[in-house]
Amino acid sequence: MRFRAKIVDLACLNHFSRVTNTIAKLARTCTLRLTARKLYFILSDKVANGGVGMWCELCQGNFFDEFQMEGVAAEHNEIYLEIVPENLSRALKTAQSAKAVKIKLTNKHCPCLRVAVELPSLSSSSRIVTHDIPVGVIPRRLWNDFREPSVPDFDVSIYLPALKTMKSVVERMKNLSNSIVIEANLSGEMNLKIETDLVCVTTHFKDLGNPPWASEDGCQSSAQDRDLESMAEACIDIKKLQQLLAGQQVNPTKALCNIVSKRIVHFVLLHEDVSLQYFIPALA
Secondary structure (H helix, E strand, C coil): CEEEEEECCHHHHHHHHHHHHHHHHHCCCEEEEECCCEEEEEEECCHHHCCCEEEEEEEHHHCCCEEEEECCECCECCEEEEECHHHHHHHHHCCCCCCEEEEEEEECCCEEEEEEEEECCCCCCCEEEEEEEECEECCHHHHHHHCCCCCCCCCEEEECCCHHHHHHHHHHHCCCCCEEEEEECCCCCEEEEEECCCCEEEEEECCCCCCCCCCCCCCCHHHHCCCCCCCEEEEEEHHHHHHHHHCCCCCCCEEEEEEECCCEEEEEEEECCEEEEEEEECCC
């Protein structure tokens, strides 16, 4: 099992750093899955038990100048590592003006991701700062726990308003309640609501638009047969929503959410070369 990669382009490096920073804000520990073409950051807290789920996918060719890996076996050419993303994010912060960053899977005393940052120096010799990040190697028999979560058959899918606007609304609301109701319909309307014994606050968004989900396979039939005005709603933990909005450092070109009434809110944030899915279960 081998893995080594190198980033030379500063823009790619800063972009990768922003992605890991976002992940670090969303998960204390997560799974880093490496394949020949892609990297994935996966958080598979059991959504059914009230945990959030996350699936972030990057094409390695958009970030790395060199990328070599050999998985656990020829027919299973993948590597799954348990990692604390904050450690990776911290290591990459030292690389803001680096000439190059090399990442390598090593095993001295324990499995580590070695991040070697080559910094510019005034003399001819370069300075290299090395970070060894401990990782856990996830055995093949557990890989099925980290498959891409299936998108539930949602009632409403809607584009989100500007995330900055949404973030400031949610930050104000979180002082009033621990939970927030997200409701939306197929006419491009979305409301964020807080209801407590003392106060009821609603923020309305209009003309957001609904994604044109292909319905050839009929899998989103429940959304197709809905009355356009009727609201689908889910009440979720406001801190989990705020965490998602506060952690965003990758400005998505598209952001949308799918609501399965009273069950789950599924957020999808798309950037040219990064896609992030985030699942927040509804509170009972």
